[in-house]
Every structure is written in C-alpha cells, then in structure tokens.
Amino acid sequence: METTKRLFDEDAYLQQFTGTIVSCGEAEDEAHKGSYAVILDQTAFFPEEGGQTPDTGHIGDAVITDVQIQDDVITHYADRPLTVGISYEGMIDWERRFSNMQQHSGEHIFSGLVFSRFGYHNVGFHLSDHVVSMDFDGVLSPLQVAEIEKTANGAIYANVPITVSYPTKEEEQKLTYRSKKEIKGRIRLVTVEGYDTCACCAPHVRRTGEIGILKVMSLQNYKKGVRITILCGYRALAAFCEKNAILSSLTGILTTSEEETVSSVTRLKDEVRNLKGKCNLLKQELLQKKLAGTPADTEDLFFFEDELETSVLRHIINEEVNRRSGYVAGFVGNDEKGYSTIIGSAGKDCRELLKRLQDTLLAKGGGKQEMIQGSIPSTKDKITTVLKEIL
Ligand SMILES: [Zn+2]
The missing domain is CATH 3.10.310.40 (Diaminopimelate Epimerase; Chain A, domain 1)
Structure with missing residues (x-):
C-alpha cells in the first residue's frame, strides 16, 4: 500500500485538511472492534508514535478515536464507514494536539538540558492525556532537577525558534544529536535553538514561548535512574488551578492562611495523636474495670x-x-x-x-x-x- 503523506511533518499547525479515502473496512483487531479502519492518501492526524498518544477529531461526519501507523501507512479508526475514492474534510482536535505539542517540546528542552549537563539519556518517554513522564538512565537529585526546571523555563521565556530539518547522510555524520533508537531511512531532526537537537517524528510548537511554562510534578528513583513527570502550558495551568482549589478549601476548613496550612495540619495531627493516647488509656482503664x-x-x-x-x-x-x-x-x-x-x-x-x-x-x-x-x-x-x- 502507498505510504500516507504526513501533512503534520510540514505544518504542525494544520488543523483542517482534505484527504481522499484509499481504503475503508471494519477493523479486525480486538482493540478497535466495532470501528472502521480508514486510510487516506494524506493526513494531518498524528498517529501513536514515539511515546506520544494519537490525535483525535473528525473526518467528514466520522469521529476518529485512534490513529495508528505501520510501515508508514496511517490508519484512522472511525465510528462509521467512509466512501473509498471520495475526498473528505478532516479536522483534528486542536486543543488536545496543541497541548501535546506544548508537552513534547517542553520534554525536548528538559531532556536536552539533562543530557548536556549530566550526560544522561531519556530512555523512556510517555505522553498521554494524563501523564508526561521521562525516564533517565542516571540519578538526579531534587536540587539538580529544580535547576534544570529553572533553566528550561529560561529557554521558554527566551522564546527561541524550534525548527525541523532533514539532514543528508553526509551532514548527519557531522551532527551531534540525541536519538532514542536506530532510525531507518530519513532522519527528522527537531532543534530547539541553542538548547537541543533530537531526532523526533512528532509535531512541535514554532517557538519555545508557546510552551508557556514547564513544571516538574514528581521525581522518583526508577530502575538505575529516575522517572520525572512534567506538565507544560495549559496542563500546568490546569494543575495549578486544581492545587489552588485544594489549598483554598483547606484554608477554609482550617480557618487559616495559605502560609499557615502546613503548621495547622501538623498541629492537628499532634492533637489527634495526643487524644488517641488519652483515649487508649481510658479504654484500657474501662476494660480493666470490666475484667476486674x-x-x-x-x-x-x-x-x-x-x-x-x-x-x-x-x-x-x-x-x-x-x-x-x-x-x-x-x-x-x-x-x-x-x-x-x-x-x-x-x-x-x-x-x-x-x-x-x-x-x-x-x-x-x-x-x-x-x-x-x-x-x-x-x-x-x-x-x-x-x-x-x-x-
Ligand atoms: Zn520528540
């Protein structure tokens, strides 16, 4: 089968496109039971690839819930059949895709900084709707992670360009870039000017400023290195709103200020421990009397x-x-x-x-x-x- 033209490679901001249906049939695998496997001559839908979850959206009236790639042929999973030979308008869920671009570009900056500062590789990247995680093959302390986080945000505020290039074999020999696996065929390099160059198949934002913010959410030891989760852009804002709401509720319940929350809870815990101790003593005395x-x-x-x-x-x-x-x-x-x-x-x-x-x-x-x-x-x-x- 003809390979699918990847419109997102040329324009990561393409939300709407027209494509002709090359094939459509009932999906055969268990995971897509009940949906239709649709292949177009070209698409703006980014498939599940390189640790990133696929785009969702519409092709014609059909709802696209999953997009997979095999041998450079991209299959869209639709809730209804589409007619072969007919051109349809496709529309990707832009809010979700843009968020993915913010997360992924942020990850490149973070991983690039970890590599240049400590020489550790990102050996496991996962970008889903809920989690953005990176596994590094070396241990980082909370202080080192905080430093990287700050520098990464500096790169965001510097608003430098993020560019895509396809080096020739000769050019490639002279370049140094991060790469997760041996790449077959043409190499696609994503460069964050002054910060990182990495082989990557995914769409990225045009300039680092669009990432907005990068916040490290967790750090844990994992295998022989660390697993770090981050949130960028809108997702970081959503997490901030969520945490702020929790803190507001707590200050209401504890009738205290935000700054006093921790000491208030600590005091409450101490009180509970003391009361438990007294309660145990009373129970012991009561039981002793009963048994006496x-x-x-x-x-x-x-x-x-x-x-x-x-x-x-x-x-x-x-x-x-x-x-x-x-x-x-x-x-x-x-x-x-x-x-x-x-x-x-x-x-x-x-x-x-x-x-x-x-x-x-x-x-x-x-x-x-x-x-x-x-x-x-x-x-x-x-x-x-x-x-x-x-x-
Ligand atoms: Zn990437």
Whole structure:
C-alpha cells in the first residue's frame, strides 16, 4: 500500500485538511472492534508514535478515536464507514494536539538540558492525556532537577525558534544529536535553538514561548535512574488551578492562611495523636474495670471490643494471664470486617486453641505456646459459639 503523506511533518499547525479515502473496512483487531479502519492518501492526524498518544477529531461526519501507523501507512479508526475514492474534510482536535505539542517540546528542552549537563539519556518517554513522564538512565537529585526546571523555563521565556530539518547522510555524520533508537531511512531532526537537537517524528510548537511554562510534578528513583513527570502550558495551568482549589478549601476548613496550612495540619495531627493516647488509656482503664469484675478463678476468659490498639490489647491480656491459669482471649473488630485476636495463657497451649479456631472459623495467625496473635473472618456470635464448645 502507498505510504500516507504526513501533512503534520510540514505544518504542525494544520488543523483542517482534505484527504481522499484509499481504503475503508471494519477493523479486525480486538482493540478497535466495532470501528472502521480508514486510510487516506494524506493526513494531518498524528498517529501513536514515539511515546506520544494519537490525535483525535473528525473526518467528514466520522469521529476518529485512534490513529495508528505501520510501515508508514496511517490508519484512522472511525465510528462509521467512509466512501473509498471520495475526498473528505478532516479536522483534528486542536486543543488536545496543541497541548501535546506544548508537552513534547517542553520534554525536548528538559531532556536536552539533562543530557548536556549530566550526560544522561531519556530512555523512556510517555505522553498521554494524563501523564508526561521521562525516564533517565542516571540519578538526579531534587536540587539538580529544580535547576534544570529553572533553566528550561529560561529557554521558554527566551522564546527561541524550534525548527525541523532533514539532514543528508553526509551532514548527519557531522551532527551531534540525541536519538532514542536506530532510525531507518530519513532522519527528522527537531532543534530547539541553542538548547537541543533530537531526532523526533512528532509535531512541535514554532517557538519555545508557546510552551508557556514547564513544571516538574514528581521525581522518583526508577530502575538505575529516575522517572520525572512534567506538565507544560495549559496542563500546568490546569494543575495549578486544581492545587489552588485544594489549598483554598483547606484554608477554609482550617480557618487559616495559605502560609499557615502546613503548621495547622501538623498541629492537628499532634492533637489527634495526643487524644488517641488519652483515649487508649481510658479504654484500657474501662476494660480493666470490666475484667476486674470477673472472678480470678474463672479458668478461661474471653472478651470482645470494637476498637482497641494492639498494644493495649496485649497489655490487658498479659495482666489477665497473671491472674488465671486458663486461656485469656481478646477479640477486636466487628462482624463485617472480622476480628483480630490475641490469646495468652500461663498454663495452656495457645497454639491448640488457634488450631481449633483455624479448623472451625478459618482463623489465621501464629505464635508461641504462651501467646498467639491472629485474625478471624467471622462474627462475634459464631466465635462465641465455638469458644463455648471448646472451653
Ligand atoms: Zn520528540
């Protein structure tokens, strides 16, 4: 089949075009079931390529949801059939495409700076509607990333041209440029004047100023290097609006200023920790009083609580184990989520009781003769029935 003419290679800003349908048939693969595979003689739709998601839009009345490329033939996936031999007007979703161009051009500047400063390669680029991520084959510190971010924004404000060129084989020998893979055939170079030259098949903005802003959103160690996510242009603005709304809600809830938010939350956390501590102490005292009412010579003892810290439960079990010779079993939880348990004994083998609970109620857990810890996916009634049978 004839290769598809890539209109976006010549003009990244082409939103509307006319193309003649070369072929159209029901899509055969599972991923595009129910849609039609449409090939035109030329297209402005950028296919999924080089880590970037494809353009969407319309061809005639048909909605285009996916665009793929194989052997230089570009296939559009449409929601209805289009007539072979007829020319249609195509329209790409420009807002989405322009955003992709902002992200991709921003990525080139960032990766170019990382390469020139540290010699690390971008070995994994991913540009989807939700994430723009780059994987570098070397480790960068948060400080180094912040420096690169600042320099990248300097490149944006310098508003330098971004150009596309196709060097001849001889010219290519003399050039140094970044490249992710061995490229077959003609090389397309994207140059950010004064900052970076990289082999790339995607559409880019004309000048760096159109990127608007580049913000690093996250940095994490990944394989032997780092994974960095960024947002540029409108997406960075959307993220700023979202975060600003969150901060505004928080200042409202905490009745504090933006600057005081962190200290307010820290104070709240401290208060919660203190109250939890007091609450645990009160619960412990309450339970101790309750259990003190049971005669010490009662050989076995079991009790249920809906909420209790494990450390408090263990403390109580230890106290009661010293008062009697049988089992002391505490169960904490509720009938929906099940119960966690600690069982202790000075005279009996706790593992035996656990075994019985495992056989009857699918309990899980382990421990020593004197004490076991576990969980039981059952109800209070069923656990009580089984214990009454055993004890
Ligand atoms: Zn690229």
